[in-house]
Amino acid sequence: MFSYLKGEAIAIQQNLQGRSFLILEVRDLGYEIQVPGRFAQELTPSIGTVQQIFVHGQQREDGLFLYGFRSGAERDLFRQLISVSGIGSQGAIALLDTLTLPELVQAIVTADHRQLVKAPGVGKKTAERLALELRNKLSQWRSQFTPVDGAPQPSGAVREDLELTLLALGYQETEILQAIATLSQDGLLVQNPNADEWIRQAISLLSQP
Structure with missing residues (x-):
């Protein structure tokens, strides 16, 4: 399992579905990494510089897909999101694109469905499932403080x-x-x-x- 990739940001590209991809060159290999749109905007001025991208890899029948994030915490939250039934990788990215990480964690922990349904493709039932399955997991770390x-x-x-x-x-x-x-x-x-x-x-x- 990948943890992060560090290399030169070559370009930010968008496909026909409007998804954002970072091309990251690491030791003469160019990795195509899907990133949240908000993160892509932050990376755009940094094209040509070395970037450390926290990544999650998914091996599917049609190939290996990489998803990139600004921090390990955001990557770990992505992994939690896709563990919920009905939330795929694109739904998780939509949530991370719609709400900041603190806002998203807070919305899940407090079962704030109105915040969660702001993300494209997330309806009331999905929001309820998110809060039901993740609120305890995401609040556990608070007990350590x-x-x-x-x-x-x-x-x-x-x-x-x-x-x-x-x-x-x-x-x-x-x-x-x-x-x-x-x-x-x-x-x-x-x-x-x-x-x-x-x-x-x-x-x-x-x-x-």
């Missing part, structure tokens, strides 16, 4: 924004937990209701070598 021994913690809303944003950026659960524990030692920051400040400091901390 419970306060320990009454230690100071960011407020619930700030914590949720912080966790979802860092998850969307591809950070692992253990890294997020460690960052929250470290930042929570700052008494002034704990009292700060601004999620953006927590996110900024967390990214700065996690970016340190």
Whole structure:
């Protein structure tokens, strides 16, 4: 199973169905990787530069198909989505294209069907099935971020924004937990209701070598 491919972004192409494909050259091999349209727009200015693309491969009778994402978290969510009956690869990409990763996770965990049906091809029954089958799986990681021994913690809303944003950026659960524990030692920051400040400091901390 592929984890990621790293190489030069050669081109962004669209097929007749309007699906977006990145041509990524890795060691003289050109890989055709379907990517969400929103991600394709982000990649377009980067044509000619080296990119690391997190990928999922599907082997079918008519060949090997690759799907690419900006982060490991987005790729892993794609895998969760296609595990649900009635959600194929194109339905999963439509969901990721319609909602940001934090919005999509939140919609599934809270069974917000109105958000989920915004994605093309996702009806009410499919949205209900998504929430039913995935809400527990997607909320399990949150249980790893419970306060320990009454230690100071960011407020619930700030914590949720912080966790979802860092998850969307591809950070692992253990890294997020460690960052929250470290930042929570700052008494002034704990009292700060601004999620953006927590996110900024967390990214700065996690970016340190």
